[in-house]
Amino acid sequence: MTTGSLILATIGILFGATGTYLLLPHRLGAAKTRTIYILGAVFASLGLVGFLALLSPPALSPLGDFIAGSFFYVFAGGAIGCGVMTVTSRNPVYSALWFAAVVVSVAGLFLLADAQFLAAGSVIVYAGAIIVTFLFVIMLAQMEGRAVYDRAARSPGRAVFTSFLLLWSLTYCLASVRGKPDGPPPAGELAGPEARLLRGREIAGFYQLAETNEGRKALEHSLRPTSSLYVEADPSKPKPNVAGLGEALYADHLLTVELAGSILFAALVAAVLIANPKRAGVPPTPAAAVEV
Amino acid sequence: MTLWVLIGIVIKILMIVGITQGTVAYLILVERKIAAYAQDRIGPNRCGAQFGLPAALLQPLADGAKMLLKEDVVPKYVTKPLYILAPWIAIVTAMIGFAVVPFGPVGPNQLIDFQIAPNVDMGLLYVLAVGSLAVYGVILAGWASNNKYAFIGGLRSSAQLISYELPLGMSILGMLLLAGSLDMNQVIAWQSQNAWGVLVQPLGFILFFTSAFAETNRLPFDLPESEQELVGGFHTEYSAMKFGMFFLGEYLHIITVSFITVILFWGGWHLPFLGLTPESSGLIDTLLKVGIITGKVFLAILFIMWIRWTLPRFRYDQLMDLAWKSMIPLALINLVATAGIVQLVRTYWN
Numbered sequence: 001m002t003t004g005s006l007i008l009a010t011i012g013i014l015f016g017a018t019g020t021y022l023l024l025p026h027r028l029g030a031a032k033t034r035t036i037y038i039l040g041a042v043f044a045s046l047g048l049v050g051f052l053a054l055l056s057p058p059a060l061s062p063l064g065d066f067i068a069g070s071f072f073y074v075f076a077g078g079a080i081g082c083g084v085m086t087v088t089s090r091n092p093v094y095s096a097l098w099f100a101a102v103v104v105s106v107a108g109l110f111l112l113a114d115a116q117f118l119a120a121g122s123v124i125v126y127a128g129a130i131i132v133t134f135l136f137v138i139m140l141a142q143m144e145g146r147a148v149y150d151r152a153a154r155s156p157g158r159a160v161f162t163s164f165l166l167l168w169s170l171t172y173c174l175a176s177v178r179g180k181p182d183g184p185p186p187a188g189e190l191a192g193p194e195a196r197l198l199r200g201r202e203i204a205g206f207y208q209l210a211e212t213n214e215g216r217k218a219l220e221h222s223l224r225p226t227s228s229l230y231v232e233a234d235p236s237k238p239k240p241n242v243a244g245l246g247e248a249l250y251a252d253h254l255l256t257v258e259l260a261g262s263i264l265f266a267a268l269v270a271a272v273l274i275a276n277p278k279r280a281g282v283p284p285t286p287a288a289a290v291e292v
Numbered sequence: 293m294t295l296w297v298l299i300g301i302v303i304k305i306l307m308i309v310g311i312t313q314g315t316v317a318y319l320i321l322v323e324r325k326i327a328a329y330a331q332d333r334i335g336p337n338r339c340g341a342q343f344g345l346p347a348a349l350l351q352p353l354a355d356g357a358k359m360l361l362k363e364d365v366v367p368k369y370v371t372k373p374l375y376i377l378a379p380w381i382a383i384v385t386a387m388i389g390f391a392v393v394p395f396g397p398v399g400p401n402q403l404i405d406f407q408i409a410p411n412v413d414m415g416l417l418y419v420l421a422v423g424s425l426a427v428y429g430v431i432l433a434g435w436a437s438n439n440k441y442a443f444i445g446g447l448r449s450s451a452q453l454i455s456y457e458l459p460l461g462m463s464i465l466g467m468l469l470l471a472g473s474l475d476m477n478q479v480i481a482w483q484s485q486n487a488w489g490v491l492v493q494p495l496g497f498i499l500f501f502t503s504a505f506a507e508t509n510r511l512p513f514d515l516p517e518s519e520q521e522l523v524g525g526f527h528t529e530y531s532a533m534k535f536g537m538f539f540l541g542e543y544l545h546i547i548t549v550s551f552i553t554v555i556l557f558w559g560g561w562h563l564p565f566l567g568l569t570p571e572s573s574g575l576i577d578t579l580l581k582v583g584i585i586t587g588k589v590f591l592a593i594l595f596i597m598w599i600r601w602t603l604p605r606f607r608y609d610q611l612m613d614l615a616w617k618s619m620i621p622l623a624l625i626n627l628v629a630t631a632g633i634v635q636l637v638r639t640y641w642n
């Protein structure tokens with residue numbers, strides 16, 4: 001990505017942010033004038049047009065590339081379209097369903113990027129469990145999605161600022177990746193954002209140990225860098241998807257995995273604490289409450 | 293990828309869709325016959341007698357025609373888009389799971405790859421992912437029907453399906469750990485070289501098969517449609533082919549689950565003393581493998597239908613207790629024990 005296209009993307013994002021701010025509902029759920037909506041729509045579409053200029057159409061030949069390219073546009077368009085429907089639907093049930101559609105489309109994108117485990121994992125965890133639980137709660141709690149707080153934006157300015165800042169930083173990160181050749185980086189060299197990740201070897205102080213140290217040999221065996229997978233893999237065999245991901249998670253990013261696990265464990269403890277009825281001041285069972 | 297590969301895939305898809313749908317039609321007849329046998333009745337025996345065919349062999353045609361020709365009632369009070377979408381979700385999620393199921397031998401030196409998407413690295417995860425989407429059909433049917441029986445059925449079912457997905461996924465982990473792959477062909481190959489999954493993972497097999505009953509909404513786990521309490525459960529408001537689609541989806545699910553059971557725990561195409569190996573590829577060997585795997589699947593389906601007339605339905609709290617208090621801990625113990633044993637064997641044996 002050149003500087004010119006980065007500037008184009010920045011301008012597109014600025015237009016998009018202005019348009020979205022104007023289109024967002026009022027803080028208290030009151031209606032805005034038609035002029036403001038039209039202005040917002042014009043700005044938002046200008047932003048979209050700016051981004052369309054960065055797209056490249058799928059290659060028409062060979063056939064496999066064409067099919068993969070078309071599928072990319074189907075899934076990517078589906079994800080964005082369903083995402084828009086998620087945030088604009090008035091009825092929370094429909095919002096949750098569109099969100100499920102977003103997850104399935106993104107799973108399709110993962111599949112195209114050869115990340116099979118992520119595709120299946122995101123469908124199982126998000127579409128199959130979390131969104132179903134959302135639906136469960138929405139259906140029980142709110143049969144009609146007409147509440148005022150569903151139509152009001154709490155602080156539209158800050159929301160627009162943070163989300164579009166995030167979008168801009170993603171575009172900036174993409175700029176450092178785009179244009180580089182595909183395929184694994186040379187052994188020992190880490191590309192782009194990957195170099196900035198915290199890795200198991202650095203945490204364990206691998207590079208501070210002397211070459212002859214026994215501990216260093218043990219660490220070398222247990223904490224292999226992910227890029228070695230590409231090097232070691234037999235090119236005639238398919239790429240190790242699941243095994244590769246497992247090795248990356250539990251060798252390279254062990255600390256990150258453990259941290260995520262601890263956070264989830266804390267959430268679990270909190271959930272048990274909240275759900276436990278035997279707190280002070282709360283009757284232990286419904287039957288006891290009737291007796292009181 | 294050439295054009296011919298694509299055409300081959302399309303032909304495979306069409307064949308599998310056709311064969312499975314036809315099988316479902318006859319499975320319904322089999323189920324009715326087994327039900328009749330279990331209840332000491334005769335069961336359907338008329339359709340086809342006019343043409344000299346025994347055992348009501350034309351009954352599926354009559355059932356299909358009835359489903360298609362009945363009036364398709366859409367009540368006025370339903371949420372129409374979701375009401376129409378729900379049966380489609382049920383049938384599509386049941387159907388696309390077959391994409392990675394091997395119906396016979398698969399490999400570079402075989403005559404044909406008996407699998408729509410051969411050698412997918414995450415075959416089993418894909419089946420679990422697609423299966424986890426099936427809950428949408430039930431929960432949307434329940435909600436869109438705008439009917440209290442359907443709604444309660446939908447809610448019960450969503451809670452049940454989410455709960456039993458956990459033991460379902462965890463029970464197969466032990467087997468995957470032993471085989472070292474999520475690819476179903478590799479799992480079969482491992483079993484043909486070592487031992488059937490049911491012998492090395494008996495606890496995993498029992499947990500998997502029990503959760504599979506719950507995932508397919510079969511008795512004794514058919515609370516989403518328990519007739520005595522909820523009329524018809526989530527499909528109370530559905531008639532004609534829309535109801536038929538739920539039915540079809542349920543039976544397709546049974547076929548998928550039976551395939552996974554056979555592939556993971558009953559050795560796939562392997563039978564002892566026949567000398568079949570993952571590499572054997574002659575015409576007779578290929579036919580034998582396809583025959584063995586479908587025969588085992590048929591046995592599994594018969595077993596599932598037999599259980600229906602053996603056990604009474606669970607109460608709702610018993611259902612939840614079974615999943616969360618016994619099956620998930622047992623699945624965890626199974627996983628940890630298997631991991632420990634695998635580690636010990638790998639350290640001290642080789």
